[in-house]
Amino acid sequence: MSQENIDSPAFLLHQGITDSLNIGILVINRARKIIIWNKFMETYSKVKAKDILGKDLYECFPELPRPWVERKLKSVFLLKSHSFTSWQQRPYLFRFPHNRPITGDVDFMYQDCAFVPISLKEEEVGCVCIAIFDVTDVYIYQSKLDEASETMETLEKLSQRDGLTGVYNRRHVEKELGARFKEAREGGKDLSMMIIDLDHFKKINDTRGHLAGDEVLRKLGHLLLSDMRKEDIVGRYGGEEFIVVMPNTQMGSAMEIAEKLRKAIENMAVVYENEPIPVTASIGLSQFRHEMLDYKEIIKESDDGLYKAKESGRNCVICP
Amino acid sequence: MSSNIPEFTEDEYDFLGEITNMAMGQAGSALAEFLEVFVELSVPMVKIVEAGQIIPVLSDMTQEYKEVSATRQAFYNSISGEVISLFNKDACVAVADLMGYDEQLDPAKEEELILELSNILVGACINGLGGLIKTEVSFSKPAILCERMPIKDLLNSVFAPEKLNWDYTLILKVDFKLEEREFKSDLLIFMSDESIEVLRNSSDKFL
Numbered sequence: 113m114s115q116e117n118i119d120s121p122a123f124l125l126h127q128g129i130t131d132s133l134n135i136g137i138l139v140i141n142r143a144r145k146i147i148i149w150n151k152f153m154e155t156y157s158k159v160k161a162k163d164i165l166g167k168d169l170y171e172c173f174p175e176l177p178r179p180w181v182e183r184k185l186k187s188v189f190l191l192k193s194h195s196f197t198s199w200q201q202r203p204y205l206f207r208f209p210h211n212r213p214i215t216g217d218v219d220f221m222y223q224d225c226a227f228v229p230i231s232l233k234e235e236e237v238g239c240v241c242i243a244i245f246d247v248t249d250v251y252i253y254q255s256k257l258d259e260a261s262e263t264m265e266t267l268e269k270l271s272q273r274d275g276l277t278g279v280y281n282r283r284h285v286e287k288e289l290g291a292r293f294k295e296a297r298e299g300g301k302d303l304s305m306m307i308i309d310l311d312h313f314k315k316i317n318d319t320r321g322h323l324a325g326d327e328v329l330r331k332l333g334h335l336l337l338s339d340m341r342k343e344d345i346v347g348r349y350g351g352e353e354f355i356v357v358m359p360n361t362q363m364g365s366a367m368e369i370a371e372k373l374r375k376a377i378e379n380m381a382v383v384y385e386n387e388p389i390p391v392t393a394s395i396g397l398s399q400f401r402h403e404m405l406d407y408k409e410i411i412k413e414s415d416d417g418l419y420k421a422k423e424s425g426r427n428c429v430i431c432p
Numbered sequence: 433m434s435s436n437i438p439e440f441t442e443d444e445y446d447f448l449g450e451i452t453n454m455a456m457g458q459a460g461s462a463l464a465e466f467l468e469v470f471v472e473l474s475v476p477m478v479k480i481v482e483a484g485q486i487i488p489v490l491s492d493m494t495q496e497y498k499e500v501s502a503t504r505q506a507f508y509n510s511i512s513g514e515v516i517s518l519f520n521k522d523a524c525v526a527v528a529d530l531m532g533y534d535e536q537l538d539p540a541k542e543e544e545l546i547l548e549l550s551n552i553l554v555g556a557c558i559n560g561l562g563g564l565i566k567t568e569v570s571f572s573k574p575a576i577l578c579e580r581m582p583i584k585d586l587l588n589s590v591f592a593p594e595k596l597n598w599d600y601t602l603i604l605k606v607d608f609k610l611e612e613r614e615f616k617s618d619l620l621i622f623m624s625d626e627s628i629e630v631l632r633n634s635s636d637k638f639l
Contacts, residue, residue, distance in 0.1 A: 183532050187548075191462045193555030196573035201544035224573065 136206070136223075136244030139230065142189065144169045147239060156208035156221065173206070181205075188227045188240050195227040199247050210248045222251040274348040276326060277333025282355075285347025286407075289357045292345075293407035296400040303400040304358045304366035307414040308336075308373070311392045311426040313352040324384040325352075328391055331382050339376055340369075355411075363399040363431065370395050370429045378427065394421035397431040437480060437600045438628055445478055447635040448604070452476040455560030456606040462556040463608065467530040470611040477605040480628075483596040487587050493605055494518060494618060497583045503550040505574035507558045510567040511630050513623035515558070516590070517550035519616070521580045526615040547574045553619055557606060565634040602628050 130137050131151035139148035146169055149161040164172045169181075180202075184195050197205065199222040208221040224245040232238035272284040280288070289305065296303040310316075310328065317325040329352065336346045336354060345357040356373075358366055374395055382389040396417025398410050413432060421430040440448070453476055460471040481489045494500075499521040506514050524542045528534070531545055551574050562569040578586050604621040623631070 179532060187466060187552055190466055191552060191556055191559075193552070193559050194571045195551055195555075196547070196571075197544075198547070198573060198575075201540045201547065226573065 134246070136242075136246075138242045138244070139239050140169050140185075140242070141239050144185075146172065148241075152244070153206075157206060175207070176205070184227050185240055188229050189237050192229050192231075192237050194229070197223075197225045197227075199224055199251055203251075205242070205244060211246070212248060212252070218248060218251065221246050222248045274333070277329050277348050277354075279333050279336060279354065280345065280347035282347060282349055285345055285349070285355055285357065288345045288347075289355075289411070290407045292357055292359045293400065293404075293410065295359070297402070297404075302360050302362050303410070304361045304363060304397065305410055305414055306356050306358075306366070306370050306373075306395050306397045306429075307349060307411070307418050308332075308354040308356070308377075308393050308395050309418055309422070310352040311394055311422075316389060316391075320384060320387075320389060324389060327384045328382050328389055331380060332377065332391070332393075335376060335380055336373075339373060355414075363397070366397055366399065367429065367431065370397050374427065374429055392427035394418055394426045395429040396421055397429055399431070437482065438632070440480065440632070444632060444635050448478045448602075448631060449476060451561060451564045452478060452604045452606060454564055455557050458560035458563075459553060459556030459606070460608060463552060466552065467527065467610070469530060469613070472609040472611060474607055474609075477603070479603045479605075480600055481603055482600050483598055484593075486591050486596070486601070489603070490587050490591070490620070491584065493603075493620075494583050494587075496616070497618075499580050500583050500586060501546050501579045502577040502581075502586055503547060503574045504577050505550060505554050506572040507554070507569050508572070509562075509569045511562065511565070511569060511623065511627040513621060513627055515550075515554045515622070516577065516620045517553060517574075518583070518618045518620070519546060519549070520614065523549070523615050523617065526613045527610065543576055543579070546579075547576065549617070550574050550619075553608065553617060557619055557621070565631065567630070598624055600624075602631070 130148065133150065133152060136152040136156070137148060137150040138146065138153055141147055145166055146164050147166075149159075149164060154160055159172070170176060170178055184197070187193070188195050204220055204223040205225050206223070208223075210218055210221040212218065224247050226243045226245075228241040228243065229237040230239040230241050272280055274281045279285075292301075292303050295301050310332065313325065313328070316328060329348075332354065333348070336356065340346050340356055341358075343359055345359075347355050347357075349355040358369065361369070374393060377391060377393045380391055382391055396414040396419070398413035398417060400410055404410055416432040417430045420432060421428050424430065456473055456476055460473045464471040477493060479489065497518060497520060500518045501521060501523065502519070503517045504514055505517070506512070524537060524545050527549065528537055528545065531548065533541060533545055537545070551571075554574065555571060558569050558571070577590065602623045604623075605618060606621070607616065607618045609616050
């Protein structure tokens with residue numbers, strides 16, 4: 113603490129309080145000399161007040177980011193207003209050890225600082241008090257929160273996606289279709305959808321093995337994700353069945369999209385163990401009509417189309 | 433609800449406009465001295481707004497902005513309230529050199545700079561206001577509200593109807609521009625019940 117008025121009772125009381133705070137208190141004057149250095153500062157810096165009081169701040173602590181500290185001090189002296197720093201932008205002012213050696217997983221004490229103007233005489237700011245708050249716990253809670261929300265995000269994504277193909281899983285695509293169906297019914301929007309089924313997929317599995325079959329599914333998943341429009345919702349409906357929901361799309365353009373997709377699948381190069389696997393698909397197409405009361409009806413109609421496409425020799429698009 | 437809204441007389445509005453203007457002038461010259469650059473000020477706005485009207489009123493006040501970075505900071509004592517500081521999206525880059533940031537502005541430095549700037553503007557303005565009505569004011573540390581966000585999205589998220597647990601607020605709006613730089617900042621100062629009374633009483637003394 114300060115060297116002056118050391119015997120005044122009021123001063124001793126203030127000193128007692130300042131020293132018992134769990135906050136670092138450092139006061140410097142305009143000449144950048146240290147006037148007060150409380151117990152907290154002594155404890156964590158291992159530097160005794162008696163050794164540095166009256167000395168130059170930067171000579172005592174050459175590791176301080178001087179230009180930055182000066183800028184802060186200048187604004188406080190000149191503008192006679194508080195200034196703050198937060199651990200989020202600047203983790204610490206003094207590199208102190210922290211209080212969580214066992215449970216912390218941190219290297220130093222995270223600090224928030226307040227630079228407070230102190231007027232000794234009227235008007236003139238004579239000193240600046242720098243208060244240092246230990247916010248290591250805040251840092252730790254924040255990191256845990258960030259971690260948890262990242263995990264939640266990943267989980268949420270994973271729970272919507274089909275692991276093998278990367279397109280949405282059946283549960284998610286049905287949920288989306290349900291929502292679009294409601295929009296179409298209530299908001300008068302167009303809605304089309306298609307079901308895509310690979311032709312003779314069982315034969316590929318039987319003759320080339322299940323890993324070859326998986327490769328075909330993966331390729332088709334990629335093709336669908338890259339070829340369909342951004343607003344389309346692509347999902348895997350069952351074993352070798354995929355579904356594409358096309359919001360705001362009338363039958364005419366849906367037909368074009370489906371036909372283009374059929375050709376793209378036919379031309380898709382799938383190679384497994386250096387041997388190509390020829391692939392084609394049949395597609396059933398349907399469009400929302402007002403007499404449909406449930407989204408399952410629009411799926412049913414696509415399914416009927418798919419059945420007819422298989423009947424008429426496969427590798428074609430049919431809208432029943 | 434609307435019966436609770438305090439009515440200001442024209443004289444009281446004038447008084448509020450006048451002290452805000454003076455506080456802004458002091459803030460402007462402090463800023464000019466600190467940055468060593470000329471600061472342009474315009475006429476402040478004073479308005480009492482009901483919660484339900486806050487988004488349209490603020491949208492109207494902040495038309496000049498598309499994307500903004502923003503901070504919030506509280507002040508307290510005999511007058512208390514919150515200040516939202518808005519900056520045009522490239523404000524940081526425009527004043528980096530004046531604030532002594534010659535290094536490349538990484539995201540943490542940019543945040544630090546914007547917090548520093550708003551702290552200076554808010555401190556100067558509110559201290560000015562406090563000085564004029566002879567009261568001391570304390571400040572909480574400023575926090576980032578958003579960086580480069582459409583102003584519309586900022587207003588909608590900060591003033592989402594379910595979050596508003598007050599009926600009306602006094603808004604003082606002041607703005608700062610820097611000569612020959614792409615820098616623009618608006619401070620929106622919000623005060624409620626008791627502070628409005630404090631201001632009104634001090635205006636009684638002046639008038």
